[in-house]
Amino acid sequence: MNLDPGTPTEEAEEYPPELARLPPGRHGLPREFVAHNQRERLIAGLAEAVAENGYGGTTIAHITRHAAVSRRTFYEHFASKDECFVAAYDTVMAELSERVGQAFEEQEDWPRAVKAGIGAMLGFLAAEPNLARLCIVEALVAGPAVVERYDAAIQSFVPYFRSGREGRSPEVLSRLSPTTEEALVGGMMSLISRRIIAGKTMELESLLPDLVEFTLSPYLGGAEAAKVAREG
Amino acid sequence: MAEYASRTRPSPGRHPLSTEFIAKHQRARVIVALANEVAEKGYRAVTIADIVRRAGIARNTFYENFTGKEDCFLAASELAAKESLRRVIDAAVEVDTWPNRVSAGLSAFLDYVAGEPALARACIVEALAAGPAAVNRYERSVQAFVPLFRMGRKVSTHGTALPSTVEEAIVGGIFWVIYQHLVNGDAERIKELLPELVEFSLTPYLGAEAARRAAAETA
Numbered sequence: 001m002n003l004d005p006g007t008p009t010e011e012a013e014e015y016p017p018e019l020a021r022l023p024p025g026r027h028g029l030p031r032e033f034v035a036h037n038q039r040e041r042l043i044a045g046l047a048e049a050v051a052e053n054g055y056g057g058t059t060i061a062h063i064t065r066h067a068a069v070s071r072r073t074f075y076e077h078f079a080s081k082d083e084c085f086v087a088a089y090d091t092v093m094a095e096l097s098e099r100v101g102q103a104f105e106e107q108e109d110w111p112r113a114v115k116a117g118i119g120a121m122l123g124f125l126a127a128e129p130n131l132a133r134l135c136i137v138e139a140l141v142a143g144p145a146v147v148e149r150y151d152a153a154i155q156s157f158v159p160y161f162r163s164g165r166e167g168r169s170p171e172v173l174s175r176l177s178p179t180t181e182e183a184l185v186g187g188m189m190s191l192i193s194r195r196i197i198a199g200k201t202m203e204l205e206s207l208l209p210d211l212v213e214f215t216l217s218p219y220l221g222g223a224e225a226a227k228v229a230r231e232g
Numbered sequence: 233m234a235e236y237a238s239r240t241r242p243s244p245g246r247h248p249l250s251t252e253f254i255a256k257h258q259r260a261r262v263i264v265a266l267a268n269e270v271a272e273k274g275y276r277a278v279t280i281a282d283i284v285r286r287a288g289i290a291r292n293t294f295y296e297n298f299t300g301k302e303d304c305f306l307a308a309s310e311l312a313a314k315e316s317l318r319r320v321i322d323a324a325v326e327v328d329t330w331p332n333r334v335s336a337g338l339s340a341f342l343d344y345v346a347g348e349p350a351l352a353r354a355c356i357v358e359a360l361a362a363g364p365a366a367v368n369r370y371e372r373s374v375q376a377f378v379p380l381f382r383m384g385r386k387v388s389t390h391g392t393a394l395p396s397t398v399e400e401a402i403v404g405g406i407f408w409v410i411y412q413h414l415v416n417g418d419a420e421r422i423k424e425l426l427p428e429l430v431e432f433s434l435t436p437y438l439g440a441e442a443a444r445r446a447a448a449e450t451a
Contacts, residue, residue, distance in 0.1 A: 054364075137367075140360040140367060141361065141363055141364065143276060144361060151412075151415060155412075172440075175431065175441070177432070178428070179409045179428050179429075179432075180428070182408060182409050183405035183406065183409050183428075183429070183432045184405060185405075185408065186404055186406075186407065186408020186409060186412075187400075187401035187403075187408070188401065188404075189408070190374075190400065190403070190405070190407070191401055194371060197367065197368075197371070207397065210396070210397040210398075214395065214397070214436070217435060217440075218432075218435060221440065222390065222436065222439060226393070
């Protein structure tokens with residue numbers, strides 16, 4: 001808890017190096033880099049402010065204080081709090097997608113790739129509770145523009161599951177319906193978001209076996225899915 | 233607007249309706265008006281003025297029943313949650329065997345959603361944008377369906393081995409598929425989802441083959 005809201009404190013030092021506060025005065029950095037850096041800082045500042053105050057309670061003053069930039073700088077980058085939130089949301093979701101995609105690509109067989117992808121998602125959200133809250137809880141109260149992105153982000157996981165249809169027997173394929181993947185992704189995200197809403201972000205990683213078994217079952221059958229889910 | 237008001241309001245002067253009856257119906261009318269407005273414009277854009285205009289009531293009457301837009305929205309969610317659960321249970325107890333109960337319950341639920349597209353859109357799609365209380369309310373209503381599925385553990389050969397979260401994932405998945413249909417304006421095709429949702433729900437308990445046979449019977 002920062003009891004001295006007037007000055008930015010050590011908190012700024014805890015940012016990853018690229019987000020840390022630039023030294024004041026002439027730093028000789030290219031203008032474009034500074035601008036980018038400010039933007040990143042504002043995004044990180046928004047995430048912290050929203051974690052502290054909720055989206056509704058967050059003001060631009062909160063954001064600029066956390067980011068340690070001036071109000072004017074804020075308005076050079078964003079027209080409003082909403083716009084800054086959307087940028088933060090997109091940044092976090094891009095990072096999450098990249099991690100999931102990478103983890104998925106690294107595995108050769110599909111069931112293990114799904115397991116690795118889900119593991120990467122849970123790992124990221126558990127390690128970044130503020131960002132998890134931002135993307136799952138606050139996103140929903142931040143207005144229609146973000147809700148649309150939220151929908152799109154969830155649906156973006158559908159193809160990973162759909163690729164599990166490749167090479168399956170006609171018998172397996174015949175029992176998958178057009179909405180199977182949507183239902184699996186919806187079920188998975190519902191489990192994840194309920195824990196984040198309840199403030200149990202730290203428990204997310206323990207969901208891995210359940211989610212793997214649930215999502216693989218339609219393709220592999222229950223027994224095989226349970227086996228993959230419980231492998232070390 | 234004046235015409236609308238005169239059609240829907242009890243006529244002034246002598247009428248045999250008790251004030252309690254009128255109050256109850258005013259409340260329902262406001263809820264219906266809110267659901268329609270929210271479905272059309274989105275939760276955030278709707279004003280109290282929009283709601284009272286559509287309901288054909290005075291602003292005072294609105295505030296006699298609700299403290300504000302959120303309160304009214306929560307009342308709409310409450311109503312839809314209770315009514316949908318009641319219909320699902322009524323349909324489920326009509327049949328024996330658990331797979332048939334799931335199928336009958338889901339069918340009743342899809343019928344309700346298809347029959348009340350504005351209320352469904354308000355409560356399933358807009359709930360997520362209507363603030364933390366609405367999100368909590370939504371989550372509670374969704375979870376109310378868990379016990380219907382959990383009964384499947386008793387008929388499953390591997391009921392005790394199933395992950396404890398299966399039911400939560402099933403209801404989450406069902407609602408997400410319905411949500412997508414409502415968002416994409418496919419409300420009229422919602423009932424067609426019955427076989428695939430039945431199959432999706434039964435598979436963890438009965439295995440894919442038996443689930444498919446049960447789903448085929450719904451068609």
